[in-house]
Amino acid sequence: MWRSAILLCLAFVLPAAASAQENSREEAARRAAQLSRLGPDAARRIFFETNDPAPLAARAIGSYGRGCLAGAQALSPDGPTWQVMRLTRQRNWGHPALISWIERFARDAHSEGWPGLLVGDIAQSRGGPMLTGHASHQLGLEADLWLTPARTRLSSEEREEMPAIDMVRRDLLSVYPDRFTDAHIKLLLRAASYPQVDRIFVNAAIKKAMCARTPPENRAWLAKIRPWHGHTFHFHVALHCPPGEESCVNKRATPQGEGCGAELQAWFRDSVRFPKPRTGAPGRELTLADYPEACRKVAVTR
Numbered sequence: 001m002w003r004s005a006i007l008l009c010l011a012f013v014l015p016a017a018a019s020a021q022e023n024s025r026e027e028a029a030r031r032a033a034q035l036s037r038l039g040p041d042a043a044r045r046i047f048f049e050t051n052d053p054a055p056l057a058a059r060a061i062g063s064y065g066r067g068c069l070a071g072a073q074a075l076s077p078d079g080p081t082w083q084v085m086r087l088t089r090q091r092n093w094g095h096p097a098l099i100s101w102i103e104r105f106a107r108d109a110h111s112e113g114w115p116g117l118l119v120g121d122i123a124q125s126r127g128g129p130m131l132t133g134h135a136s137h138q139l140g141l142e143a144d145l146w147l148t149p150a151r152t153r154l155s156s157e158e159r160e161e162m163p164a165i166d167m168v169r170r171d172l173l174s175v176y177p178d179r180f181t182d183a184h185i186k187l188l189l190r191a192a193s194y195p196q197v198d199r200i201f202v203n204a205a206i207k208k209a210m211c212a213r214t215p216p217e218n219r220a221w222l223a224k225i226r227p228w229h230g231h232t233f234h235f236h237v238a239l240h241c242p243p244g245e246e247s248c249v250n251k252r253a254t255p256q257g258e259g260c261g262a263e264l265q266a267w268f269r270d271s272v273r274f275p276k277p278r279t280g281a282p283g284r285e286l287t288l289a290d291y292p293e294a295c296r297k298v299a300v301t302r
Contacts (some may be wrong), residue, residue, distance in 0.1 A: 013239070024088050024160040030132045032186075032205055041287045046299050047128030051090060054298045056124050058096050060139035060241060061127075061294045066286075068295035069127030069140035070292045073099045075119060081110035082117040083150050085159050091121040091130070095140035097196065102143060105191060108258065114187050116150030118164075119143065126298050129286065132265040139248060141239045145191075147184055148233065164233035168205045172232075172273040175209045185210055191237055192221040199254050201228035201236035204267035211260035222258040227267045247294060 022030070031048075038045045047068070058071030074091040077084040082102065084092045106117040123140040124130060136142055148165045167180040188210065192200055202210075204227035214222060228236070239294070241248035255263065266272065288296045 017070065022150065027086070027089060027132065029030045029189055032282060034131050038285065039218070042132050043286045043291060043299075044129045044287055046288060047124055047126055050124075050126050050299065052125055053093065056298065056300050056301060059245050060095055060141055061298065062139065062247070062252060062292040063249040064136045064139055064238065066129075066291060067127060067138045068291065068298045069093070069123060069138075070294075070298045071096070072123065072125050072140055074125075075099050075102060075122060078153075079103060079106060082106040082119055083154055083159065085120045085146065085162075086120065087159055089121065091124060091137075092119070093127075093140060094122040094143065095239075095242065098141050098143060098239055099264065100237060101194065101196060102145075105194070109187055112186065113183065114149060114188065118146035118148055118150050128291075128299070130293065131274040136238075137139055139241075141241070141248075143237050144234045145237060146234045147180070147187075149183075166233045168203050168232035172205055173268060175205050180206060180209055182213065185213055188225060188235060189214065189218050189221045191235070192224040196239050197224060198222065198238045198240045198251060199224050199226050200238070201226050201231050203227065203230065203232045204264060204273075206231070206235075207259070207264055207267075211258065211264065219258055222260065223254060223256070226254060226259065227264055246294070 008134065035045065035048075053072035053074075054070045056070040058073070059069075061070065062067050073096045075082075075084060075092045075094060077087055077092065102117075102119060109117060120143070121130075121133065121137060122143045123137050127138045127140050129135075129138060137144075146164050147167055154162065165179060167175050167184070169176060187192075188200065188206075191197060202225060207225055207227045210222060210225055238251065241250045287301055
């Protein structure tokens with residue numbers, strides 16, 4: 001059952017996967033290729049070409065994979081305990097609840113010994129579908145955080161070019177023990193400890209290492225650490241919908257338990273670790289008409 005569910009999910013996620021290690025030149029080439037084939041009414045084009053937040057009250061609208069964000073707030077590129085990577089992507093926008101959480105998490109992690117947090121993609125200025133990279137990140141309630149610690153202040157060029165450190169061996173069966181350390185486990189468990197955090201995606205090999213090495217007193221947080229394709233050099237944090245925002249649709253609840261048994265083992269099948277590329281014609285390109293009506297207002301309000 002778990003194998004079937006995983007393969008079904010991968011069919012939707014893999015085409016949109018992109019590496020956070022791509023530098024600015026590689027990302028620019030990918031964007032140009034996408035724009036060359038998108039019509040003027042494509043939702044991905046419309047949200048990409050709008051670079052300022054909608055001047056509306058902050059709220060997440062729709063679902064994590066088909067929604068938008070009003071009243072977005074930008075995460076400062078340089079914080080006392082964090083730095084934003086790949087700034088030219090302009091994906092450092094988020095719901096104020098997420099921006100506040102990132103700032104707090106970075107401070108808490110630093111106080112517990114993490115050198116500094118490197119922040120990857122959050123969302124576009126009005127959320128919505130991205131031109132490249134992600135199927136989710138549309139509500140401003142998700143963030144990719146690098147597993148590479150920030151030991152020095154990085155220049156603008158370094159932020160565009162520096163690759164992240166891969167934690168997982170190429171066979172995707174285990175982590176590099178000299179790279180994925182107890183400090184990483186502590187960081188991930190700290191992230192999972194906040195009540196507003198719904199789940200955290202990591203590679204299955206990272207989840208396996210955490211199942212083996214997490215002490216008894218912290219194992220309750222393992223339920224929020226979910227295996228997912230990719231995520232070998234960063235972890236993906238998703239918050240619950242903010243209280244009172246009825247326009248926001250929460251994700252389905254995560255399964256009960258630590259998630260260290262049969263559910264996890266299914267991710268190590270050859271067909272799951274290295275699935276065959278999806279064939280056939282691509283799906284229909286979504287337009288604003290496919291999004292909640294309120295997102296149409298978010299997209300066009302100036």
